[in-house]
Every structure is written in structure tokens, then in C-alpha cells.
Amino acid sequence: MDAKQRRTTLDANRRRRLNKIAVITGPTxxxxxxxxxxxxxxxxxxxxxxxxxxxxxxMDIGTATPNHSELKTIPHxxxxxxxxxxxxxxxxxxxxxxNLISEIQKRGNTPLIVGGTAMYINSLVNGMxxxxxxxxxxxxxFYEQHKHTPVDNLYKQLKIVDKTYAEKITxxxxxxxxxxxxxxxxxxxxxxxAQKIFHTQPQFTYNVFVVPNQRELLYQKINxxxxxxxxxxxxxxxxxxxxxxYEPSNxxxxxxxxxxxxxxxLQPENTAKLQDIIDNIATKTRRFAKRxxxxxxxxxxxxxxxxxxxx
Numbered sequence: 001m002d003a004k005q006r007r008t009t010l011d012a013n014r015r016r017r018l019n020k021i022a023v024i025t026g027p028t029x030x031x032x033x034x035x036x037x038x039x040x041x042x043x044x045x046x047x048x049x050x051x052x053x054x055x056x057x058x059m060d061i062g063t064a065t066p067n068h069s070e071l072k073t074i075p076h077x078x079x080x081x082x083x084x085x086x087x088x089x090x091x092x093x094x095x096x097x098x099n100l101i102s103e104i105q106k107r108g109n110t111p112l113i114v115g116g117t118a119m120y121i122n123s124l125v126n127g128m129x130x131x132x133x134x135x136x137x138x139x140x141x142f143y144e145q146h147k148h149t150p151v152d153n154l155y156k157q158l159k160i161v162d163k164t165y166a167e168k169i170t171x172x173x174x175x176x177x178x179x180x181x182x183x184x185x186x187x188x189x190x191x192x193x194a195q196k197i198f199h200t201q202p203q204f205t206y207n208v209f210v211v212p213n214q215r216e217l218l219y220q221k222i223n224x225x226x227x228x229x230x231x232x233x234x235x236x237x238x239x240x241x242x243x244x245x246y247e248p249s250n251x252x253x254x255x256x257x258x259x260x261x262x263x264x265x266l267q268p269e270n271t272a273k274l275q276d277i278i279d280n281i282a283t284k285t286r287r288f289a290k291r292x293x294x295x296x297x298x299x300x301x302x303x304x305x306x307x308x309x310x311x
């Protein structure tokens with residue numbers, strides 16, 4: 001490589017570093033939305049949500065969707081877009097997000113990714129699994145064939161063929177379980193191995209920042225936020241979903257923490273007190289945040305200056 005080629009390569013690498021897209025992430029209730037809004041107000045910025053559930057309509061309270069004022073002040077994307085029954089995955093997020101980044105940049109604006117769904121962000125930043133065409137062609141039939149199979153039975157099958165992946169997901173995540181079983185049946189490869197051999201590279205480069213939080217403070221913020229969600233009408237929000245025909249059996253949106261719990265509370269046969277439901281949801285949210293904190297600490301992807309040490 002001669003001197004001119006070296007300079008060209010160095011210039012290209014420098015532009016690549018300077019053009020990295022910022023991603024603000026962190027555990028639930030850590031203040032990602034507030035930080036994103038502060039940054040976005042400093043320039044012509046448009047925010048892309050990296051949240052697995054804020055994309056669903058009619059679920060603003062329980063998913064902590066940015067409020068009307070925030071949505072009006074700064075352009076947001078992937079918010080209140082899908083019906084609660086529609087599927088949404090890391091692949092769908094990456095595809096939509098990369099298209100939006102291109103569109104935002106063409107408008108001369110700056111894209112900013114804000115959200116706490118680690119799998120989505122990891123797929124966006126590091127690239128992701130691209131399923132073979134034969135998998136895509138047979139997916140609908142396979143899902144239809146197993147839509148009434150008890151999820152516990154499906155999970156047992158997955159543990160037999162791909163224990164490594166089974167231990168990474170929850171035993172009730174029907175969508176991920178069926179997908180992994182379908183990959184295995186169609187390609188003969190475990191999903192764990194398929195993720196390596198069918199991997200695609202990201203279209204853009206990113207700087208990913210985690211909003212730091214001390215665990216005890218974060219847990220208190222979670223308790224306060226869950227209580228505030230109920231004060232703001234979370235129960236009525238779930239009742240409205242029920243009135244429109246949505247329920248855990250037909251809506252992916254109900255996988256968000258709290259929605260199934262409140263759905264069960266609203267059933268005629270329920271005997272639990274509302275405070276018990278509030279406490280249960282707060283406990284589940286704290287456990288989820290703990291898993292997020294562990295994931296962020298163990299990932300070498302994130303820039304976390306002065307990140308609080310394990311306590």
C-alpha cells in the first residue's frame with residue numbers, strides 16, 4: 001500500500017469514527033428517555049425507539065412511552081406503530097431502524113437511538129442472524145402447526161436440541177422457541193450455531209452509552225414508577241385493551257411486564273388485592289432490571305465511563 005492509499009484508508013476510518021450514531025440505553029427506569037430528549041434538543045435530531053413494546057398502540061402507560069409533549073417536541077419513530085397482536089422481533093427492528101437512519105440522514109438530521117431492549121441494540125450494532133430463504137418460505141406453516149402446542153412442551157423440545165439457546169430465553173417465550181425449533185428442523189443446525197453461520201454485518205457504526213444507575217436507587221425509581229403508572233390509569237388501559245378484544249393469548253404486547261398480571265386481576269374469578277398486583281409487578285420489574293444491569297456489565301459493546309461497580 002503506497003502513501004496515497006494509506007491516507008485514503010486513514011481518512012475513511014476517521015470519517016467512520018466521526019459518523020458513528022449515538023445509542024442511549026440502560027435498564028428500565030434509568031432515565032433513558034430524559035437523557036435522549038436532552039440530547040435531541042441540542043440539534044436537529046430524530047429519536048428512534050429501541051424498545052420491544054413501545055411500538056404497540058394503546059399501551060402507553062405500562063410501556064412508559066414518551067408522553068404527548070415529548071412526542072410533539074422531538075420527532076420519534078417506532079412508537080405507537082403496530083397493533084398489539086402483530087409480531088415484532090430484533091430482525092424487524094433492525095430492518096426498520098436502518099431504513100429510518102438512512103431517511104433521517106437524507107433529511108440532514110441526526111438519528112439518535114434510545115431504548116433498553118438489549119437484544120435489539122446488540123443486533124443493530126453487531127449485526128444479526130439472516131435466516132435462509134427456505135426458512136422464510138416455511139415459517140408461516142410451521143408457526144401455524146404449533147400455535148396451539150403447549151409452550152412448556154415446545155420448550156422441552158428446544159432443551160433437547162439446543163440447550164444452550166434454551167437457557168438464554170424464558171420458557172414462556174413462544175415466538176423465540178418456535179423460531180429456534182423451526183431453524184433446527186429446516187436447516188439441521190441448532191439456533192446457537194445458525195446465528196454464527198448465517199450472520200450479517202451492520203450497515204452503520206455506533207457509539208453505545210449506558211445510563212449509569214446505582215442498583216438501590218434504580219430499584220426505588222422502579223417502585224415509584226410502577227406506583228405512578230397505576231395512579232395514571234394502567235388498570236383502565238388494560239381494561240380498554242380487553243374491551244377491544246386483546247388478551248395474552250392473542251397479543252404479543254401482553255408479554256410486557258404487568259399487562260398479563262393486570263389482565264388476570266380484572267377477571268371475575270380474581271381474588272387478589274390491587275396492592276398485591278402492584279407489588280408483584282414491581283418485583284418482576286426489579287428482577288428484570290437486575291438482569292439488564294448484569295447484561296450491560298458483561299458486554300464489551302457499551303461505553304460506560306464511571307459505571308457503578310457491582311454491589
